[in-house]
Amino acid sequence: MNARFNNDPIFQQNALYSIFLTIVVGILLVIGSYVINNDAQRLVLSPIERMMNLVEEVAKDPLEKLEFGERDEGEGEYETKLLEDTIEKITSLLRVGFGEAGAGIISANLKTGDGDNALNPLLPGVRIYALFGFCDIHSFDDINWRLESDILIFVNTMAEIVHGSIADWGGQTNKNLGNAWVIVWRIGDEDTLIAQTQAHSIIKKKTGMKSPTKPNEEEEEVNKRKHVVDLARVAGTDDLADKALIGYLKVVVEINRKKEILDYRRDARLTDNGTTKFKVTMGFGLHAGWAIEGAVGSAQKVDATYLSPHVNMAARLETSSRQYGVPLLLSQNFYDLMSPDCQHMLRKLDVVTVKGSEVPIGIYTYDCLINQVFAPTAPAGRTKRLETMGGGNQSAMTIKNEETGLSLPNSPVPNMNNNNESSNADNERPLSAANRPISTEKRKQQPMMPPNNPIFLTSNSDAIDVFERDTDMLMLRSHTNVDFQHQFAEGLNFYLSGDWELAKPIFEKCNEYMSVMPGLTGDGPSSTLLNYMGEYNFVAPDTWKGYRPLTSK
16 A cells, blocks of 8 residues: 655745745844944954054144044944054154154155165255244253252243243244253245245246346356255245244243242242242244254164254354343344344344354344233133233333223333433434433333233234234333334444444443333343443454454354
8 A cells, every 4th residue: 555745845844944044044144244344343444544544644744733533432442442542642752752853754754655664764854944943041050950859840841831832933842952942933945945936036027026135047046056045035934033033032921920930939949048039031042044954863762853053053142142131132144034013123232253154143132121020821812901001100111002001112111311302303313322311310110010901912913913912022122112222223333333432322321221120230232242342442443344253152
């Protein structure tokens, strides 16, 4: 007997189960793949991409401040997050450690794709043009000996002031030497600047404009061979020079305003338990020229810096500022780059030759009255209306700015002729400074007091506005005026031309005038020139050529 069984339903059911299982497994694989890929993208691939992009951005422009985007919650956890944060810190440390001078080193060594992964910090130097500054803390050896283990606190507090003020006004601190800093306001590399100035000349030629300083073709070829760039023809250099000076002046103010620095005036270690006076002071020098930018050292240790006689000149000017009794000296090279409006704020002091050079160079200063109480700083970007400065009878000391209400030092101090007679009529020729008497009676001058509503301008403002409206700038020059500057300039002209007998009484009057100002014992530049002329009994030697060698380095 034969029997037949129909297994088709069973096979069909098993087939349906297999199909269902395949679909379920496929769905699970898709979901699992999505979850795994998503986690891989979120936890591994995205952080790696960000790290690569970060390195590429640093390689393009090491000085550009990078904005790190916010991560999603839980994104980039574990080792990848730690690695990403580490790379961010390393690139930031590279920028801080190498600075502007080392930007090319960072960029060249981070770029990929050339097949060479070897580290090479000693790249060839690049010739650049810049404004160079040098500033130094006076009596640092004595301070170092007295403060002992606290010296780093003192130095870093000073560095915070110097670095911050310089950065706010377009500069970069290159070297930290403990007691001194090398400052750079970079204009550009030589090749770029030559191309810019040549393009400027071509535009002027096409438009028919004439440039009084434009050299002929032969001179241009000589300049090219000598690697000379006329910085005055580079757009924006005047504004950079003006604001470089402002940056230095802000440092002068801050070391006489910041509480942490003022506290050292009462430090028992520095004042011999209150028996002597102590005050933190600094010297500043500013010059303009070229330098070789690059790394100095070996594969074991390098410093990105600038080397040239122009950097040395800035240091010599700082040293010489003590000889002239002023906090700041600027060279003729720097002065020539400033805008005409801001040039009027400076006082020419002398014409000298420095060690290692036989070329005479004019030196200038910005008169600073630092023995006063400066106005406390306001929040960033905030400006206020100013009240009249000072107390007591200020009418002879200041003239009022109708816009700000502040007593301005634009002729801010009394007329040097201490009399009630009006000045010469417009159609009369003014008397020579040698014949304009100054009262020998010392006038009691009120110390400058900070205004109730100070104005603090930022680098976004025009430089001339800062000099004319910023409270710090006004207070610094509150002890000088146009008449004093004119008399000193007339005396300087006599001195440079060899008429020392005529220069002597003018400088004496200038010195006496400043001696009655708060905290001053006289005019440093006038005293310096009087002492120099006195060595020759105020008769210019036969070898006098209108300049003298600077005795200090």
